[in-house]
Amino acid sequence: MRAVCVIGLGLIGGSVLRAASAAGRPAWGATASEADATAAREAGFEALETDAALRRAKQEDALVVIAVPLPAVREVLRRIADVHPGAWLTDVVSVKDPVDFEVRKLTPRVRYAGGHPMAGTSASGFAAASADLFRGAAWAVTIEEATTIEAWREAAELALDCGAHVVPTGAAAHDDTVARVSHLPHLFAAILAAVGADGGPLALSLAAGSFRDGTRVAGSDPELVRAMTEGNKPALLDAVDDALGRLGAARGSLASTGGLKSTLDAGYEARRRLDALAGGEGTTTASVRLRPEALARLRDLGELGGRVTAIAEDHATTEVPVG
Amino acid sequence: MRAVCVIGLGLIGGSVLRAASAAGRPAWGATASEADATAAREAGFEALETDAALRRAKQEDALVVIAVPLPAVREVLRRIADVHPGAWLTDVVSVKDPVDFEVRKLTPRVRYAGGHPMAGTSASGFAAASADLFRGAAWAVTIEEATTIEAWREAAELALDCGAHVVPTGAAAHDDTVARVSHLPHLFAAILAAVGADGGPLALSLAAGSFRDGTRVAGSDPELVRAMTEGNKPALLDAVDDALGRLGAARGSLASTGGLKSTLDAGYEARRRLDALAGGEGTTTASVRLRPEALARLRDLGELGGRVTAIAEDHATTEVPVG
Numbered sequence A, B: 001m002r003a004v005c006v007i008g009l010g011l012i013g014g015s016v017l018r019a020a021s022a023a024g025r026p027a028w029g030a031t032a033s034e035a036d037a038t039a040a041r042e043a044g045f046e047a048l049e050t051d052a053a054l055r056r057a058k059q060e061d062a063l064v065v066i067a068v069p070l071p072a073v074r075e076v077l078r079r080i081a082d083v084h085p086g087a088w089l090t091d092v093v094s095v096k097d098p099v100d101f102e103v104r105k106l107t108p109r110v111r112y113a114g115g116h117p118m119a120g121t122s123a124s125g126f127a128a129a130s131a132d133l134f135r136g137a138a139w140a141v142t143i144e145e146a147t148t149i150e151a152w153r154e155a156a157e158l159a160l161d162c163g164a165h166v167v168p169t170g171a172a173a174h175d176d177t178v179a180r181v182s183h184l185p186h187l188f189a190a191i192l193a194a195v196g197a198d199g200g201p202l203a204l205s206l207a208a209g210s211f212r213d214g215t216r217v218a219g220s221d222p223e224l225v226r227a228m229t230e231g232n233k234p235a236l237l238d239a240v241d242d243a244l245g246r247l248g249a250a251r252g253s254l255a256s257t258g259g260l261k262s263t264l265d266a267g268y269e270a271r272r273r274l275d276a277l278a279g280g281e282g283t284t285t286a287s288v289r290l291r292p293e294a295l296a297r298l299r300d301l302g303e304l305g306g307r308v309t310a311i312a313e314d315h316a317t318t319e320v321p322v323g
Helices: A011-022 A034-042 A050-059 A070-083 A097-106 A149-161 A171-197 A200-206 A209-219 A222-230 A233-256 A261-278 A294-303 B011-022 B034-042 B050-060 B070-083 B097-106 B149-161 B171-197 B200-206 B209-219 B222-230 B233-256 B261-278 B294-303
Strands: A004-007 A027-030 A063-066 A088-091 A115-117 A138-142 A165-169 A283-289 A307-312 A315-321 B004-007 B027-030 B063-066 B088-091 B115-117 B138-142 B165-169 B283-289 B307-312 B315-321
Touching: A004 A011, A004 A050, A011 A027, A011 A034, A011 A149, A027 A050, A050 A063, A050 A070, A063 A070, A063 A149, A070 A097, A070 A222, A088 A149, A097 A171, A115 A149, A138 A149, A138 A171, A138 B200, A149 A165, A149 A294, A149 A307, A165 A171, A165 A294, A165 B200, A171 A200, A171 A209, A171 A222, A171 A233, A171 B171, A171 B200, A171 B209, A171 B233, A171 B261, A200 B138, A200 B165, A200 B171, A200 B261, A200 B294, A209 B171, A209 B209, A209 B261, A222 B261, A233 A261, A233 B171, A233 B233, A261 B171, A261 B200, A261 B209, A261 B222, A283 A294, A294 A315, A294 B200, B004 B011, B004 B050, B011 B027, B011 B034, B011 B149, B027 B050, B050 B063, B050 B070, B063 B070, B063 B149, B070 B097, B070 B222, B088 B149, B097 B171, B115 B149, B138 B149, B138 B171, B149 B165, B149 B294, B149 B307, B165 B171, B165 B294, B171 B200, B171 B209, B171 B222, B171 B233, B233 B261, B283 B294, B294 B315
Parallel strands: A004 A027, A004 A063, A063 A088, A138 A165, B004 B027, B004 B063, B063 B088, B138 B165
Antiparallel strands: A115 A138, A165 A307, A283 A315, A307 A315, B115 B138, B165 B307, B283 B315, B307 B315
């Protein structure tokens, strides 16, 4: 099993380090945070300087995982370009097009496929990290023009070793999608929390499940949420415009006819589909042979909601929803 | 202990029936739904015709609880006016000003204080009802000009017997507040679910905790959500306008400077205050003697986030957040 070198040991990077290690892989990390380094060492892990961690990755032909917020990615890539420019590389950053762009520009020789595990908690830092964080979660692994099947497989196998399911996707499609299902929810949670707090102590006193659930992620570290949302500006603007259009239409309908039927029915139907998907209703299994030509096929399956649940020999087992 | 007659045996009414009975009160109900009547009878409860239930309420001097959706309230009040016009009366409908208006108009002789338990699940019907649904929840009990201390106490004691904490509040203040912390969250959940589903199967595949939590209540019966939200139109319009203003400002800031700091910081701060309140940090206890003059004082304490947690002899124990 290929060793893993994780750069950045916050909640996500720390959980990758723990999960990869629990899966039996040699694993070590690096972090600029004293608190995370201390927490990692107390948990029995090696937390090195970035250059030292990368030198060791070169010696052991490890998979390097970038697990820092988007604004810090460039500096990590510069270190990789200096120390280990031919690395096996993936990342767990929440946007994929901007990272792909920087990788091609700063480290053109790496063997790279981007990654993004769709898991988290409102806590942050290594102290909150868990080997089980990714169990059953979706983990996007990107397929671009320049992606090789070997680099894709390395990233996908890490995700599977962490207990996740792999969603093959293009970087731009990923970014459009997470704007809708991750970044807009964070923005909505923040706005909902603020509108509620505007109602004063009585509002917070009367707040129950719908408000509590709808504002949960507003409790996440706002600096991390900023890095995530601001780093996906064009796609997030599209999602916000879609939301503004729908909220404006609901407002207009409420003010005129007093009716919210179409808004509420659309939301109910959408949520029902999500529940059906989560319930695994009606999936079919496809086995894809991992040849270079397979990447386009995998990406198509991902678009249809397919997830790679296992890789054995040279085949990827993919579960695809029916209909 | 005063007997309880619950008109409407869905999730909320059914849970009141179960909780009141579990607290040792004689309790029976009425419902127009065959399914709810059957489920109630199978659970060992009496489910009568509305008129028969009200006649029995008159015989036993019971507290009548209206637990039907807002559009059906008027018809229940007409039955009360005919059968038992001097009833002790409360309700568990999600808006208070419109119910108060109808009560004053149609049943001017009832001894009434409005109620609204802030609890629920996305399930509906008696089959989903539970005696524990209200445990630890806030339960608004309204105080208007015409409210007597005796009627208020009857409604408050029912809430306490159901395991809830009583939030004393004016009807209009209640409606403004639930527009922010309950009705807007339902609207946001519906819009978020629809924007996510617009992203196709890939979006639902990549959806994780933030989307799941943010859309949970979109799975509620849309007809019940319609009755709730459309019945609170003026207050909900204000809350939607607040949300539209904030979302528009966030959009503008993202499009121009690219920054979401002020939006995210405001949301984080609001959520932090909610968590502090839920954690019971820094409360002080006030004991209020239940004389007629106490109602204004109780309403003031409710405005400050205070909750009545017990009534014994002629005193109400109220927990009020500090600072």
